[in-house]
Amino acid sequence: MQHARTVAEYAYAPYSRFKVGAALLLSNGHIVTGCNVENSSYRLTNCAEQGAISAAVAKFGPKVRIRAVGVANVDVQTACMPCGACRQTILEFATDDCWVFFPGQSGCPRECAFSDLLPESFRLAH
Numbered sequence: 386m387q388h389a390r391t392v393a394e395y396a397y398a399p400y401s402r403f404k405v406g407a408a409l410l411l412s413n414g415h416i417v418t419g420c421n422v423e424n425s426s427y428r429l430t431n432c433a434e435q436g437a438i439s440a441a442v443a444k445f446g447p448k449v450r451i452r453a454v455g456v457a458n459v460d461v462q463t464a465c466m467p468c469g470a471c472r473q474t475i476l477e478f479a480t481d482d483c484w485v486f487f488p489g490q491s492g493c494p495r496e497c498a499f500s501d502l503l504p505e506s507f508r509l510a511h
């Protein structure tokens with residue numbers, strides 16, 4: 386969570402002012418971070434979790450696996466759990482026992498198994 390809080394300071398969030406950081410604990414023991422990067426065309430905004438996942442794949446390759454995700458925001462003490470798109474992106478790389486740590490209601494620390502955040506998830510059979 387400390388890594389997530391630290392990288393959130395680097396977020397580019399001039400429109401929402403909602404700075405978010407994400408830190409991934411990988412199965413290889415490394416921690417990789419990312420922050421949100423907004424765009425004036427809002428739908429082009431990248432979430433912190435997706436930035437961290439892109440960085441992890443770029444650094445360790447496509448077999449990288451995520452054991453835990455920490456998400457934090459710095460400017461407001463409010464809930465900040467991964468959005469639906471990020472949950473689907475995390476699923477692609479999550480281990481079966483992946484955990485997620487994030488500020489819940491009123492910023493209170495929460496943690497839960499990733500499988501509880503995305504039940505009945507979509508997976509393309511291959």
Ligand SMILES: [Zn+2]
Nearest residue numbers: 432467468471
């Ligand atoms: Zn997201």
